[in-house]
Structures are given as C-alpha cells and as structure tokens.
Amino acid sequence: MAFWLSRSRSITNLLEKRIGLFKILHERSKGSLLHSRISGEFISKNPHEFSTKSAAAFLATGQRFNSIKTGEQQVELASSDEDDDENQALDFPGGRVAFTSQMNFISESSGKRVPCYRVLDDDGYPITDTIYEQVSKEVAVRMYSGMVTLQIMDTIFYETQRQGRISFYLTSNGEEAINIASAAALSPDDVVLPQYREPGVLLWRGFTLQEFANQCFGNNADYGKGRQMPIHYGSQKHNYLTVSSPIATQLPQAAGVAYSLKMDKKDACAVTYMGDGGTSEGDFHAALNVAAVMEVPVIFICRNNGWAISTPVTEQFRSDGVVVKGQAYGIRSIRVDGNDALAVYSSIRMARQMAINEQRPILVEALTYRVGHHSTSDDSTKYRAVNEIEHWRAARNPVARFRKWAQSNGWWSDEDESELRSNIRKQLLQAIQLADKTEKPLLANLFSDVYEDHPPNLQEQEKSLRETIKKHPQDYPSDVPL
Amino acid sequence: MAQSLVRKIGRLGLISAKERNSASLYVTKIRSATTTTTTTTTTTGEESKSINLFTAINQALHIALDTDPRAYVFGEDVSFGGVFRCTTGLADRFGKSRVFNTPLCEQGIVGFGIGLAAMGNRAIAEIQFADYIFPAFDQIVNEAAKFRYRSGNQFNCGGLTIRSPYGAVGHGGHYHSQSPEAFFCHVPGIKVVIPRSPQQAKGLLLSCIRDPNPVVFFEPKWLYRLAVEEVPENDYMLPLSEAEVIREGTDITLVGWGAQLSIMEQACTEAEKDGISCELIDLKTLIPWDKETVVVSVRKTGRLLVSHEAPITGGFGAEISASIVERCFLRLEAPVARVCGLDTPFPLVFEPFYMPTKNKILDAIKSTVNY
Ligand SMILES: Cc1ncc(C[n+]2csc(CCOP(=O)(O)OP(=O)(O)O)c2C)c(N)n1
Ligand SMILES: [Mg+2]
Numbered sequence: 001m002a003f004w005l006s007r008s009r010s011i012t013n014l015l016e017k018r019i020g021l022f023k024i025l026h027e028r029s030k031g032s033l034l035h036s037r038i039s040g041e042f043i044s045k046n047p048h049e050f051s052t053k054s055a056a057a058f059l060a061t062g063q064r065f066n067s068i069k070t071g072e073q074q075v076e077l078a079s080s081d082e083d084d085d086e087n088q089a090l091d092f093p094g095g096r097v098a099f100t101s102q103m104n105f106i107s108e109s110s111g112k113r114v115p116c117y118r119v120l121d122d123d124g125y126p127i128t129d130t131i132y133e134q135v136s137k138e139v140a141v142r143m144y145s146g147m148v149t150l151q152i153m154d155t156i157f158y159e160t161q162r163q164g165r166i167s168f169y170l171t172s173n174g175e176e177a178i179n180i181a182s183a184a185a186l187s188p189d190d191v192v193l194p195q196y197r198e199p200g201v202l203l204w205r206g207f208t209l210q211e212f213a214n215q216c217f218g219n220n221a222d223y224g225k226g227r228q229m230p231i232h233y234g235s236q237k238h239n240y241l242t243v244s245s246p247i248a249t250q251l252p253q254a255a256g257v258a259y260s261l262k263m264d265k266k267d268a269c270a271v272t273y274m275g276d277g278g279t280s281e282g283d284f285h286a287a288l289n290v291a292a293v294m295e296v297p298v299i300f301i302c303r304n305n306g307w308a309i310s311t312p313v314t315e316q317f318r319s320d321g322v323v324v325k326g327q328a329y330g331i332r333s334i335r336v337d338g339n340d341a342l343a344v345y346s347s348i349r350m351a352r353q354m355a356i357n358e359q360r361p362i363l364v365e366a367l368t369y370r371v372g373h374h375s376t377s378d379d380s381t382k383y384r385a386v387n388e389i390e391h392w393r394a395a396r397n398p399v400a401r402f403r404k405w406a407q408s409n410g411w412w413s414d415e416d417e418s419e420l421r422s423n424i425r426k427q428l429l430q431a432i433q434l435a436d437k438t439e440k441p442l443l444a445n446l447f448s449d450v451y452e453d454h455p456p457n458l459q460e461q462e463k464s465l466r467e468t469i470k471k472h473p474q475d476y477p478s479d480v481p482l
Numbered sequence: 483m484a485q486s487l488v489r490k491i492g493r494l495g496l497i498s499a500k501e502r503n504s505a506s507l508y509v510t511k512i513r514s515a516t517t518t519t520t521t522t523t524t525t526t527g528e529e530s531k532s533i534n535l536f537t538a539i540n541q542a543l544h545i546a547l548d549t550d551p552r553a554y555v556f557g558e559d560v561s562f563g564g565v566f567r568c569t570t571g572l573a574d575r576f577g578k579s580r581v582f583n584t585p586l587c588e589q590g591i592v593g594f595g596i597g598l599a600a601m602g603n604r605a606i607a608e609i610q611f612a613d614y615i616f617p618a619f620d621q622i623v624n625e626a627a628k629f630r631y632r633s634g635n636q637f638n639c640g641g642l643t644i645r646s647p648y649g650a651v652g653h654g655g656h657y658h659s660q661s662p663e664a665f666f667c668h669v670p671g672i673k674v675v676i677p678r679s680p681q682q683a684k685g686l687l688l689s690c691i692r693d694p695n696p697v698v699f700f701e702p703k704w705l706y707r708l709a710v711e712e713v714p715e716n717d718y719m720l721p722l723s724e725a726e727v728i729r730e731g732t733d734i735t736l737v738g739w740g741a742q743l744s745i746m747e748q749a750c751t752e753a754e755k756d757g758i759s760c761e762l763i764d765l766k767t768l769i770p771w772d773k774e775t776v777v778v779s780v781r782k783t784g785r786l787l788v789s790h791e792a793p794i795t796g797g798f799g800a801e802i803s804a805s806i807v808e809r810c811f812l813r814l815e816a817p818v819a820r821v822c823g824l825d826t827p828f829p830l831v832f833e834p835f836y837m838p839t840k841n842k843i844l845d846a847i848k849s850t851v852n853y
Contacts, residue, residue: 167653167830218831226831229655245657246614247586280585282617308586310562315583383562446832450825457795461824465835472841476834 113320116367117347118337122395124404132346133185137411143184143341144406145420147176147399150200152424153209154372157216160432161230161376166216168230172197174339174371177398178303180204181341182271182366185348189268191257192240193250196231197303197370198273205238209428213435220481221438225445248278251287251300255361258296262359269297269355277308279322288329291361299351300331300363303338305370310383326363338366339398342405369396440480443469530714536706538680538713539568539645542687543606545717547576550604553691555581557591557608557645565610566647566706592618592644596626596696599641604691612648612700613657619665626696627671640694645687647703648676649741649791650837655830661740661792661823666698667769667801673697673722674768676740680711685720686766693722702741709744725772727779731761733851734785737776737802739765742789742838749843758851768798776802777809784815785850789838794822816853819846 090097119132126132135143154171161169172179179200186192192201199212210221215233218226223235224242234242241257244250254272261268278284279302291298302322306313319325326333332354336347344366351362369392373380380389406412443466447458469476533541547553555572561583563570573581584591588609595605609615615622622644630638650659666674675690675697677683683701690697702709728743729750738746743764750760761779765771780786786806788799803818821838829836 227656227827227829229653229658229830232655245655246616277586280587280590282587282589308558309565310559311583311586315561316585377565440831443832443835446824446826446829446835450827457825461794465824468839468842468845469835471845472839475839475841480831480835 108318109320110324114323114335116335116337117343118340119342119346120340120401120405122401124401124408126342126405132342133349135342135345137409139184140402140406140409140411143180143345144399144402144412146180146183146200146204147341147402148417148420149209149424150176150179150203151399152421152428153199153203153212156425156428156432157212157230158372158376160216165432165436166230168376169216170196170231170375171372172200174369174392174396174398175303175305176200177341177344177402178301178338178366178368181344182301182348185345186271186352187268188239189266190239190352191254191261191268191270192238193254193257193270193272194233194240194243195247195250195273195275195278195303196243196245197275197305199231199233201273202233202235202238202240205235205240207233207235207238207240209424209431210434211235213428213431214438217432217435217438218440219435219438220441221435222441225449226441227445248274248281248283248287250274251278251281251283252290254298254300255287255291255294255296258291258298258355258361259294262294262296267356269299269352271299271301271352273301273303275308276302276304276306276313276316276322277311278302279325280308280316285329288325288331288361288363292330295359296361297355297359298361299348299355300361301348302363302365303368304365305338305368307370307374307380307384309374309378310380312384321365321367323363323365331361331363333363333365335365335367338368339396339401341398341402368398440477443480443482528714528716530712532710533680533713534705534707535677535680535683535701535709536566536568538684538711539687539701540570540572541713541715542684542691543569543572544575545688546604546606546691547572547580549717552602552641553580553604553606554598555606555608556584556594558584558586558610560584560608564608566703568645568701568706569608588614588616588618589621592621592626592642595642595644596621596629596639599639599696600629600637602641604641605639605643606691607642607644609644609646611658611703612646612662613660615644615646615662615698618644622666622672622696622698623669627669629671629696631671638694639696642696643687643690643693643699644697645699645701647706648700649702649704650828650833651704652833653830654828656827659828659833661700661790663698663700663739663768663790664792664796664798667798669769671696673770674700675722675766676700676702676768677766678702678740678743678764679705679709681713682720682764682766684713685718686722688717689719689722692719697722700740704741720766723767723770723772725766725775726764727761727775728764729760729762731759731783733759733783734761734787734847735776735779735783736760736762736787736789736843736847737765738762738789739768742791745838745840746789746843748840749847752840752844753847756848758847760847765802771802773805773809776806780806780810781813784813785819785853786810786814787819787821787843787846787850789821789843791823791838793825794820795825797822816850819850821846 088099090099119126119130121127150172154173157169158171160166175197179198183201183204188205194201214221215224216230224232232243234240250272251274254270258270261270274284304313304322308316323333323335334347336343338344347364351364354360355362371389371393403412447462450458469482543555547555555569559565560569560581561573591607591609595607598605609618626639626642649661663674663676666672673695675686677686687699690699736746736750746762750762753760761783763776763779788802790797790799799820799822803820806818821843823838824836826836
C-alpha cells in the first residue's frame with residue numbers, strides 16, 4: 001500500500017507541502033508509518049491487516065503519544081524564539097503565553113480559503129503531483145460497483161416511495177463517493193455512527209439489498225423491528241450504529257465509543273458522519289472538544305453538501321466552511337473534494353492511521369452537493385436553481401468521474417456497466433418484492449426493548465391492548481400479526 | 483387513508499356556531515417590556531374564509547408582523563416558507579431582517595429568541611418538529627421560564643413565543659410524532675398552548691405572541707392540511723387559560739386538547755347513540771390551566787375521562803386527574819379514566835396500536851358510566 005505519486009519528485013518535499021504533519025511524523029523513530037509506507041514495508045491490500053501491524057508496533061514501543069509531545073515542544077520553541085525574556089510570557093495554567101505590545105485581533109478569516117485536496121480532475125485524470133493511496137483494480141471495481149449500486153438503490157427506493165409502498169425515503173445522490181470511498185478506507189472493526197445520508201458505508205460492509213429493503217418496509221426481518229421510519233438502518237454485525245433522526249446527537253457519542261476503543265487498545269477508531277447543517281448544533285462543538293481533550297481515535301467526517309434542507313451553507317456558518325473549526329478545538333483537519341473517490345479514500349486512510357496510531361481525533365470536510373431533494377417530503381426546486389442541481393448532477397458527478405478513471409486504467413468497460421446495472425436492478429426488484437411480501441413484525445415488538453426487561457406497566461398495557469384488538473379488530477392493520 | 487378521512491370528518495364536526503361566537507368580542511390588554519398597547523378586536527360581521535390550519539397560522543404570523551414592527555419570525559428553513567408552509571410569503575412581505583433562517587441549532591434559536599424578547603421585541607421562534615425541541619430544553623426550562631422571577635421582574639422575555647408542530651401524522655415514527663407537552667407543563671414560568679382547529683390556531687397564536695409571558699405553542703401537524711374551517715380574516719385573539727366546553731352533556735366530562743379532540747368528539751357522538759351524554763372540553767392552555775371549567779363540568783357529570791397522544795405515565799392527564807380528584811372527590815362516581823398513548827417510544831409500524839383511538843375512548847366512556 002504505497003503512496004502513489006503521479007510524477008516523481010523529491011518525496012520529502014512533497015510530503016512536507018501536502019501533509020502538514022510531516023515534521024511530526026518524521027521525528028518519530030522506527031514506528032513512523034509514513035516512512036514505512038513509503039519504503040513499502042507495509043504493503044497490504046487489507047486496511048485492517050495494515051493497521052494491526054502498525055498499531056502493534058506503536059504499542060510495543062510505547063510511542064502512542066510521541067507526536068503529541070513533539071507538537072508541544074514545537075510550540076514552546078516557537079514562543080521562546082520570539083520572547084527571550086522569561087518575564088515576557090504569562091505563566092497561564094493552560095500553558096505559557098507570550099506577551100506582545102501589539103494589539104492584534106486575530107482576523108475572522110485567514111483571507112485565503114482552505115484549498116480542497118483532490119486527486120482526479122473532472123475528467124477522471126490524476127492531477128499532476130498529487131499524492132494518493134494506490135487503489136488496486138479489485139478495490140477500484142468494488143468501489144465503483146458500490147457507487148452504482150447506491151445510485152440504483154436510490155432510484156428504485158425513491159420510486160417505491162412515490163408509489164406509496166414505503167412511507168419515506170432519502171437519497172444519497174451526488175454523495176456516492178463520500179459514502180463508498182470513506183467506507184473503503186476503513187476497517188470493518190471501525191465503529192460507524194452515521195447521520196442518515198451514508199447508507200453506502202453499510203452497503204460497503206456487506207449489508208445486503210434485502211436487508212436495506214427489509215428496513216424500508218419495516219417487516220419482521222428489519223433489525224429495527226419496524227419501529228423506525230425507512231432509511232434508519234443499523235447493523236450490529238457491521239459495526240454500524242442505528243440511525244437516529246435528531247441531528248448531530250451521534251457526534252459526542254462517537255467520542256465515547258472512541259474512548260472505549262482507546263481503553264481496550266483496539267486497532268480501530270470511531271467514525272462519525274454529519275452534514276454541514278449538523279455542524280451548527282451544540283452537539284458538534286461538544287463532540288469536537290471532548291474528543292480533543294480525551295485524545296480519542298475518532299474521525300469526524302462532514303459531508304458539506306451545500307444545503308441543510310432549504311438552508312444554504314451561507315446561512316449556516318460564516319467561517320471558511322467546516323474544516324477551519326477543527327483547529328480551534330486542537331483537532332487536525334483536512335478539506336477534500338467529496339466527489340473525488342480517490343481523494344476521499346486517501347484522506348480517510350491517512351486520517352484513520354493518525355487517529356489510531358496517535359490516538360487523536362481528525363476532522364475531514366468533504367465538499368460535495370446534495371443532488372437530490374432533501375427527502376421525499378421535500379421539493380428543492382422551491383428554494384434552489386434547477387441549473388445548479390443540473391450542473392452538479394452532470395459536470396461534477398462523482399460516479400462518472402471515478403468511472404472515467406477506472407475505464408482509462410482498462411479496468412471497466414461499457415459491457416461491465418450494463419451488466420452491473422441490470423444485475424443490481426434485478427436483485428433489488430426481487431428484494432423489494434420479497435420485503436413487501438414478508439410479514440410485519442409481531443405485535444409483541446411494540447412492547448419489547450423499551451427496557452431490557454418487561455416492567456408491569458407495559459405488561460398491563462399489552463394485555464389491555466390485546467383485549468381492545470379482540471373487540472375492535474377493524475381498527476387495526478390486518479398485516480401486523482398478533 | 484381511511485383513518486385520515488375519519489379525522490377530517492371529525493374535525494369538521496367540531497366546528498359549531500358556538501365555537502365561532504366564542505371568538506368574537508374578545509378584548510385584551512397587552513403589556514410588553516417596552517410598550518403598552520390596547521387592542522380591541524371584533525369578529526362579528528367580518529369577512530371569513532374556509533382555510534386549513536397551516537394557512538391560519540400563516541395569517542396569524544402575517545398579522546403579528548404587520549401589527550408590531552418589533553416582531554420577528556425565525557427558525558430553521560422559515561425563509562422559503564418552512565417545511566410545513568406556515569411561514570410562506572412572510573420573508574417577501576416583511577423582509578429578510580424580520581423573517582429569517584437560523585443555523586440548524588435549537589438551543590441557538592431559543593436562546594436568541596430569549597435575548598431578542600428581553601429587549602422588548604416579539605420573538606416568534608419556530609422549532610421544526612416538537613421532537614427536536616430538546617436541544618433547547620435548557621434555554622426554555624432554566625432560562626425563558628425563570629427570566630422574570632430570578633431578576634425580581636427587572637427583566638423578562640415575555641415576548642417569546644416558540645411554535646412547534648407536534649403529534650402523530652400516520653408515518654412519523656419515533657422522531658416526527660411525539661407529543662412532549664407534559665415536559666413543559668412541569669415548568670412554572672412558561673405557558674403551553676395547543677389549538678384544535680384553524681380558527682382556534684389563529685386566535686390563540688395571536689394571543690400567545692402578544693401575551694407578556696414566554697409561551698410554547700404546539701401545532702397539531704396532522705391537521706395542518708386536513709382541518710379546514712371558516713376563519714375570520716381580521717385580527718382577533720382567543721383568551722389563554724380559558725377552557726371551552728365544545729359539546730355539552732350530562733353523564734361524563736371528557737378533557738383533551740389539540741388533534742385528539744376530534745377523536746374524542748367522534749367517541750362522544752357514538753356514545754350518544756347508546757344514550758350516553760358526553761361533555762367535551764378543549765383545555766387549549768395546558769399551563770396555567772382552567773381548572774374551574776373542568777371542575778364545574780365534573781360537578782355536573784360526576785365522571786371524568788382525559789385523553790392525549792403522549793405516553794400515559796407522567797402525561798398531563800395525570801395532573802388533571804389528580805386535581806379533579808382533589809376538588810371533586812365526593813362527587814365522582816367512578817375513577818377518572820385516562821386514554822392515552824402507551825408507555826413506549828412512538829412506533830412506526832405499530833402506530834395504530836399505540837394511538838388512543840376512538841374505540842378505546844368509547845370503551846372507557848362506557849365502563850366509566852357503568853362503573
Ligand atoms: C435536532 C434536529 N433539528 C432539526 C431536524 C430536522 N432536519 C432534518 S435534516 C435537516 C437538515 C440537515 O442538514 P445537513 O446536516 O446539512 O445534512 P444533509 O441533509 O444535507 O445531508 C434538518 C433541519 C432534525 N432532524 N434534528
Ligand atoms: Mg447538508
């Protein structure tokens with residue numbers, strides 16, 4: 001798993017330029033992952049296998065927090081450069097702060113927007129000088145197939161909702177690359193806490209079309225037992241916590257999950273997703289701060305898709321997006337082109353490595369666009385220009401871009417495309433048919449799981465409900481078995 | 483579908499001449515931190531139109547902004563009209579500085595509203611769903627509710643009104659269906675108001691906005707489109723903390739609020755066929771509530787049934803039951819009946835089982851009368 005340079009150059013220079021962490025990583029001795037990777041020591045197809053080795057190496061040498069210490073030393077050096085006189089600095093409980101005679105307000109912005117890391121240009125060609133993780137043909141084809149599957153799922157489930165067969169749906173149109181490429185960069189042991197527009201992560205982990213359909217239909221095979229609205233997927237075996245509608249609540253929870261992984265010395269991190277809107281909630285800020293202070297391995301992935309229902313990002317925040325918020329909390333952050341699967345993949349791979357090996361949170365802002373309506377309850381043409389949507393659907397399509405790249409590598413053909421599409425379509429229609437035919441969950445599921453046990457009030461209410469049903473069967477849906 | 487239809491018919495059945503009259507000739511005096519206004523409104527002889535509930539809310543908001551240059555409307559997605567269309571046209575008419583989107587942050591919305599109100603403005607905040615009001619719970623419970631008391635009445639945020647859609651809608655699952663009113667009824671210092679119909683919604687919302695206390699106003703979202711009623715086009719207000727007997731009867735008193743009233747009304751109609759005469763009361767304001775109207779009714783009927791969608795345990799029905807037992811113990815001929823939501827989270831597929839249906843109410847009416 002070597003870093004891939006599209007044009008040869010001094011590796012050191014490039015790394016220094018592209019990854020602000022080089023110094024820190026470089027100063028580490030043997031355990032330096034970057035070194036190992038560049039020299040090709042750890043070559044593996046499986047991210048899980050890869051990090052098992054690297055983390056083990058760290059734990060063995062007790063160097064988990066090395067880079068943090070190094071970082072602190074650098075800060076101290078910097079301040080003593082400026083102020084030689086000991087008295088010129090404030091001995092503040094949070095660390096020494098230098099005095100200055102300049103009344104300088106820190107600017108509200110750095111003037112220049114944080115650039116966006118990308119690997120592929122709009123035509124699917126790697127950009128000169130870019131650094132990225134090489135993706136094998138096998139992984140690339142799987143990634144592409146995942147993105148196409150997600151697209152087809154969205155089209156067909158959306159239609160299914162329109163026909164009134166399911167009560168609700170929400171697409172990931174335009175965000176297929178973030179969904180699939182971030183998932184591909186993780187290990188299956190990494191615990192995912194989703195917002196709701198990330199079903200591709202679950203798809204990548206092996207949740208079947210049938211399992212998706214079962215949830216949307218709320219039948220007795222739905223792990224959520226028909227209790228939640230469609231798209232509220234969750235799967236214990238896939239380390240994917242159940243979607244909850246309230247925005248941003250998953251974010252501080254992810255820090256807690258990560259703390260557990262840290263305490264258990266697991267070779268895994270927590271990964272949590274949010275929208276641009278989600279970053280306005282108090283929970284987002286609480287999460288970043290607690291994660292930084294607790295030094296936990298969590299990756300915060302923000303899908304900045306330009307809109308939160310009808311609210312454009314310009315009315316969501318006045319900062320340079322989300323990426324800049326990390327630094328204020330002491331969190332390392334990167335902005336990536338969310339419609340470039342290779343950029344997402346590479347940045348999440350690197351984020352994961354730093355999160356686990358250095359036990360620290362990382363913030364990734366992926367710029368993208370919500371091509372679909374917010375959900376089946378929304379008509380986005382009421383508040384945004386149709387040509388804006390069209391531009392992103394066509395010119396900035398992440399799936400098409402990745403396909404061009406795969407095709408230019410000779411890994412994908414038009415025949416593969418039509419075969420894949422018709423296969424998935426068929427499978428999905430079958431899955432939907434079966435999900436529709438499958439019985440609804442037993443009525444007892446209304447009362448179970450409220451608590452781990454069955455308290456008397458619920459027993460009493462269940463008994464009374466069953467009597468009512470006997471008396472008034474016409475009031476109750478006939479498809480819910482009693 | 484069938485159920486929606488039943489709801490609609492029930493809703494229309496609620497609209498009686500009596501109800502319309504109650505809207506008329508209501509005079510009120512309003513005092514805010516900076517201004518003293520006297521508004522006299524008369525609805526008799528005014529134009530009225532048949533409109534749905536979200537349009538009635540929209541009319542009230544237009545009037546509120548039009549009649550008070552210090553009124554503001556804000557919340558998530560309100561600029562384009564709101565996800566339920568309640569704020570349609572407001573930004574165009576009154577401008578972006580008075581009607582605006584906020585970032586996605588409920589605690590921010592309410593905290594901002596408190597500050598705005600404390601400066602003598604009418605802050606009309608929207609929380610997109612009652613299910614999402616909880617991030618703002620601290621601001622409402624510890625701040626809005628105690629702003630006046632803790633300062634010895636030096637400061638108040640009486641100009642704050644928080645509007646939020648609540649309740650079942652047929653397919654909302656856990657987080658688009660809840661009825662969290664009881665949490666707020668446990669908080670001295672705020673008012674909680676829930677309308678049952680378009681005409682009520684308009685008059686009550688205007689009263690809430692102009693009331694000198696912070697108010698949480700829950701709107702029955704199932705009725706936004708379904709409930710259609712003649713609503714006077716002019717500026718009128720309906721009194722807070724005044725319950726209304728919307729159906730007179732002699733055998734049992736039923737108390738409810740919001741969307742549940744139409745279900746209760748249907749049960750009353752059916753009970754009548756069995757010779758049971760039901761009195762139905764719309765509480766409208768949950769705190770501070772009009773105990774007297776309920777007491778007078780129960781003294782007459784000797785029986786009480788309370789019904790709400792929220793889980794039965796710790797619901798506001800419990801407070802009403804306890805109060806009536808205190809006041810009418812010797813007059814009661816049967817235990818107070820409660821027909822409410824179950825003690826479970828609000829379920830998707832099982833919604834019809836969870837709900838306090840007409841037949842559950844009817845059964846409870848009969849068993850209470852035959853106790
Ligand atoms: C606490 C809370 N407030 C409001 C909502 C209603 N709501 C659902 S999605 C959404 C917008 C979210 O936007 P963003 O985070 O950008 O995610 P996107 O939908 O763009 O993926 C809102 C306001 C909610 N679900 N939870
Ligand atoms: Mg968004």
